[in-house]
Structures are given as C-alpha cells and as structure tokens.
C-alpha cells in the first residue's frame with residue numbers, strides 16, 4: 217500500500233509519489249533551530265515529527281536526503297551576541313552543540329546535511345540577485361533589499377497559497393524589516409538587511425553594501441542549493457506557515473520560475489499542561505528541564521510520538537509517567553521474547569509446537585504489515601501504537617501459554633526491530649540514566665565515602681523520587697529503573 221500524506225498546499229490527503237522518475241530518491245527539508253537558546257519541547261515535537269517522516273520513508277524503501285538548516289544569524293541572535301558580549305560563532309556554537317546533543321538524547325537520526333546560514337552567504341546573495349534582476353526585489357533607501365509582493369503578484373504568481381490568504385482584504389505594500397512579523401498585514405519583507413551599528417561586526421559585503429541576510433531567504437537558498445530548485449518534502453511547525461513558508465515559496469518560485477516543493481507537511485502546536493507554553497506560567501520546558509526532573513530522552517520521545525502530527529498535543533508530566541509505564545510493558549514483553557528465542561534455554565519439545573498452537577503465532581507476525589498500514593494513512597501514529605500494544609497483549613498470551621517456539625519468538629523480535637527502525641525507542645538494554653541521575657549517584661558515593669550516611673540516605677530518597685533505585689553490588693552501585 218502506498219503512503220498518503222496531508223499536503224498543506226492542496227489541503228488534501230494525497231498519495232506520496234517522489235519526483236524521482238525511478239521512485240527511489242526523496243529530498244526532504246525541515247526548518248531547523250535558531251541557535252540563540254536551548255530548544256524547547258514544542259520545537260522538539262517538530263523535530264521528532266521530521267525524524268518520524270524520514271525514518272518511515274526509509275522503512276518504505278526510499279533513499280532520503282534529509283536537510284535541516286542551522287539559523288546562526290538572525291535578529292534574536294544579534295541581540296544575544298550583543299548582550300553576552302560574545303562573538304557570533306562563540307554564541308551560536310554553544311547552542312548548536314546543545315541542539316545536536318539533544319537530538320541524540322531523543323534518538324533523532326542526524327540530518328544528512330545541516331548547513332549554516334553564515335556559511336552560505338554566497339548562494340543567498342546569488343538568489344537575491346536573481347530576484348532583483350527579475351524585478352521582484354528592490355533596494356530601499358537604507359541599503360536593505362526587500363521582496364516586492366506587488367511585483368511578484370504582478371508577474372502572475374500567487375502569494376499566500378499555504379494559508380489561502382485573501383490579499384484583497386489585507387494591507388499590502390508596507391515594508392517589514394524584522395525576521396518575524398505579525399499576521400495582520402502582508403508586507404514586503406527583508407531579503408538583505410543593511411548593516412546598522414547594533415549589528416557590531418556581524419556583517420558581510422554584498423552588491424548592496426555591508427549587511428546580513430534575512431531569515432526567510434536562507435531556507436530558500438540552502439534547500440535549493442542541496443536539493444535542487446524543486447524537491448519533494450518541506451516540513452515545519454504550523455506556526456511557520458506564515459510568513460516564513462509563504463515567503464520561502466515566493467522567493468524560490470520568484471527566482472526560478474518553477475514549483476518549489478511538492479508536499480508541504482506541518483506539525484501542529486504543543487500545549488504543556490493544557491496551556492500555551494510560557495515562562496510566566498511555569499510550563500515552559502526545554503528538553504534539559506525535563507531530563508533534570510529525571511525523565512529520559514526515550515520517555516520524552518515516546519510521549520511526543522503518541523499523537524498524530526496534525527493534532528494539537530497536550531504534553532503533561534503525568535503523560536511522561538504514562539510513557540514510562542507503556543515502555544515498561546514493551547520492554548517486559550521483549551525481555552521475555554528474548555528469553556524464549558534462546559533454543560537451549562527451552563525444553564526440546566517446545567521448539568516445534570504442534571500445528572494448532574501455531575495459529576496465534578502466525579497471526580502475530582502481521583505486526584509489520586498492520587503497523588505500516590496505520591502509518592501509510594497520513595502517518596496515523598496513534599493507530600500504529602494501537603497495533604504495537606495489541607501485539608504486546610497477544611505475545612504475552614502466547615508466552616504465558618508457552619505456545620511460541622524459539623523460531624517464532626525470534627521472528628517476533630525481528631518484526632519488532634523492523635518497526636523500531638521507525639519508532640526509534642530502542643531496546644531496554646540501551647537505557648541510560650540521565651546525567652542528572654548519574655550526578656546524584658556520584659554525590660551519594662562521595663557521601664558514603666565520607667561516612668555521611670544521613671546525606672547518602674537523603675540522596676537515595678531523592679533518586680527514588682525521580683524513579684531510580686540504587687543497588688549496591690560487589691562491583692559498585694548500580695542504577696535501576698523503578
């Protein structure tokens with residue numbers, strides 16, 4: 217069965233057919249992080265969603281080129297550099313490294329290419345030059361270059377196709393210099409920003425004088441440089457539809473005259489504890505905040521992967537506890553299957569159960585087909601998890617009845633591994649205690665060494681409250697998930 221996806225461009229569910237005539241290669245671009253702070257859990261929902269798309273396409277046999285940009289020059293970054301009295305590279309490097317580390321913690325496959333805006337100034341300038349040459353961009357009095365919505369529309373192109381903006385009702389023609397502007401007016405936006413004193417030494421020479429690129433144009437320039445003028449998939453959070461993605465389409469199609477992207481996929485918002493995330497409400501979490509509470513990347517990934525990407529998802533700490541319990545069910549089942557798959561550990565007569573008992577086992581090996589049937593339907597991940605837990609229940613039943621041969625058990629483990637290449641939650645053996653837990657364990661060891669047993673007991677209780685037990689063994693202390 218073929219994969220069907222909801223394309224924001226057509227507002228309908230469409231069969232996925234790659235542009236590659238051989239039907240094999242897929243180019244996929246997802247807007248990456250702006251490295252001025254740690255990414256929050258709402259950002260991570262989008263990146264985990266992109267990881268799911270990439271992994272599932274790979275599962276379906278496609279060869280995916282996954283590109284994600286690193287926005288390392290932008291209004292908020294310049295402000296951060298100024299405030300931190302740092303250099304651009306030093307400031308962004310710190311957050312870029314943290315982003316890559318977090319990506320790993322969540323077991324997201326690293327994008328094949330992660331171009332930085334600051335290392336792609338030449339293709340950005342070349343794209344702006346093309347737009348100027350075609351009369352779609354113009355230099356303003358301050359030396360900045362703007363994209364002209366009016367001239368773009370005048371050349372027969374439609375602006376606002378993702379949102380179906382009614383331009384006749386909106387004010388058009390005002391100019392906006394900031395990277396993020398409000399949704400009330402469709403305005404000419406900055407492609408190149410002339411240097412101002414606040415930029416410090418963050419600037420590059422260009423045909424229009426010293427300055428720096430706007431945010432929107434970097435995605436057009438870098439995606440097309442790597443994936444070509446027309447590519448298959450563009451992903452991002454739904455908050456990026458306007459103006460960012462509308463601007464990307466306008467810049468790219470305005471410059472090349474060809475269609476930019478075949479399928480646009482947008483991930484929905486994330487609420488935390490029922491509300492929009494905000495620092496003042498105390499429900500603003502970076503990935504690191506959640507790790508510090510004792511949760512693992514695996515649990516957070518699982519929770520982020522439970523809801524359909526087009527549904528607003530309510531992320532809660534209670535949900536993370538639920539994720540822990542759900543993973544424990546999967547892990548327990550896998551552990552038993554692994555045991556049952558070792559022929560020597562079982563009496564010989566159970567190696568080949570009589571025919572009647574094999575019916576159930578035959579039914580179970582449908583796991584891969586049922587799972588991919590669910591995901592083919594616009595990545596219906598909740599239905600896919602439904603299939604996983606149905607499989608866990610059935611497997612447990614067969615294990616309890618001792619009706620699985622070692623070969624059957626091994627086949628079920630293989631099926632699990634296949635679908636886990638998409639889910640990416642890994643095997644329980646791969647679980648590592650988060651850094652904050654390891655630090656606590658080390659502190660407990662130090663307290664014990666100093667014979668401060670009151671302190672070491674208090675740390676043990678703290679670990680317990682965070683869901684970890686300490687077992688003192690001959691080889692030293694061992695952490696165990698409660």
Ligand SMILES: [Zn+2]
Pocket residue numbers: 246247248435460464
């Ligand atoms: Zn982008």
